[in-house]
Amino acid sequence: MNIEYPARERLANLPTPLQPLERISDHFSMPYGGPKIWIKRDDLTESAMSGNKLRKLEFIIAEARARGCNTLITCGGEQSNHCRATALAAAKCGLKAHLILRQGAGARDGAAVPDGNLLVDYLAGAEVSLYPLREYIDQLPSLFEYWSGIYEKQGDRALCIPTGGSDGLGIWGYIQGAQELLEDCQRAGFTPDQLICASGSGGTQAGLILGSQIFAEGVQVTGYAVCDSAEYFVNKIREDVEDWARRYQQPHRLEIQQIQVIDDYIGPGYAIATEEIYQTIALAAQLEGILLDPVYTGKAFHGMLQDIKAGRYADCENLVFVHTGGQFGVFPQRSGFRSSWADAE
Numbered sequence: 001m002n003i004e005y006p007a008r009e010r011l012a013n014l015p016t017p018l019q020p021l022e023r024i025s026d027h028f029s030m031p032y033g034g035p036k037i038w039i040k041r042d043d044l045t046e047s048a049m050s051g052n053k054l055r056k057l058e059f060i061i062a063e064a065r066a067r068g069c070n071t072l073i074t075c076g077g078e079q080s081n082h083c084r085a086t087a088l089a090a091a092k093c094g095l096k097a098h099l100i101l102r103q104g105a106g107a108r109d110g111a112a113v114p115d116g117n118l119l120v121d122y123l124a125g126a127e128v129s130l131y132p133l134r135e136y137i138d139q140l141p142s143l144f145e146y147w148s149g150i151y152e153k154q155g156d157r158a159l160c161i162p163t164g165g166s167d168g169l170g171i172w173g174y175i176q177g178a179q180e181l182l183e184d185c186q187r188a189g190f191t192p193d194q195l196i197c198a199s200g201s202g203g204t205q206a207g208l209i210l211g212s213q214i215f216a217e218g219v220q221v222t223g224y225a226v227c228d229s230a231e232y233f234v235n236k237i238r239e240d241v242e243d244w245a246r247r248y249q250q251p252h253r254l255e256i257q258q259i260q261v262i263d264d265y266i267g268p269g270y271a272i273a274t275e276e277i278y279q280t281i282a283l284a285a286q287l288e289g290i291l292l293d294p295v296y297t298g299k300a301f302h303g304m305l306q307d308i309k310a311g312r313y314a315d316c317e318n319l320v321f322v323h324t325g326g327q328f329g330v331f332p333q334r335s336g337f338r339s340s341w342a343d344a345e
């Protein structure tokens, strides 16, 4: 099937590589009768702008230009990859970026350490407004209104981008990403049984599900939640797809049973990892030279390996894990990794 994409600002280096994970498959999957594991390297969409958000931003920035906006306002956690990618992409396109950031629980007012993604936000010249957790959660819509009002008054025009760039516009990124990935698989000579990703705001999974429905008659997509419940994601993904169908007059719909989300590996909470996660990250680095992150990809990859051992993917031959980036999130959690390189076996 074919589909007409809206305007797109080319920012990512595409296609990203699809690679087999030979040693991890040999150690952790095949001995359990599990599938061969492949990895789609969307951590290589760019260097500083790396990760899944850049695919969404290609469509979002084209929309901003079409609407005559010169400013992007978005939001996220203090270590948001989405905000960092937005700050850099805005800089590259000659736009302003304003980031509404949520401080971690327990952080004191204005005490955010400029490390990891936040450091890059400042380097990219983004305006950063940090809010305590409670205020952020209670007032996010009015914070967007407040800041876009300020820009309007100065004669600027702002596009407000929701959390993670996930809505009917942003999901184009992974409709196109799914098309690319399915072509990669075809070239490598196999049809994937499942596509696996981390789900944080749902847009990546929504796009992958839609794309695999449009281009491959429904390869199963499984999302590993890194926050919120499976039920939350099922609703969020349906809403984003409905928004997309309405905005672009698309006939495609999703059934609830097509939206597979596993919420067993969130651990203590969003962006809080456990010893096992740090060890899985060290292991992937040691066996494959791949850097996962403790907020998203490390948790999803760990969950996938546990579920392979438990037989969940026993009838699959080829799984594709989408590496959505996040490497700047490793560094602020440096203390968690302390014991990992000693006992990663």
Ligand SMILES: *Cc1c(COP(=O)(O)O)cnc(C)c1O
Pocket: 051, 052, 053, 081, 082, 164, 166, 198, 199, 200, 201, 202, 203, 204, 205, 293, 296, 297, 324, 325, 326, 327
């Ligand atoms: C945002 C993000 C995700 C989750 O993608 P969503 O579209 O928000 O669900 C996964 N991995 C990384 C590294 C991310 O930054």
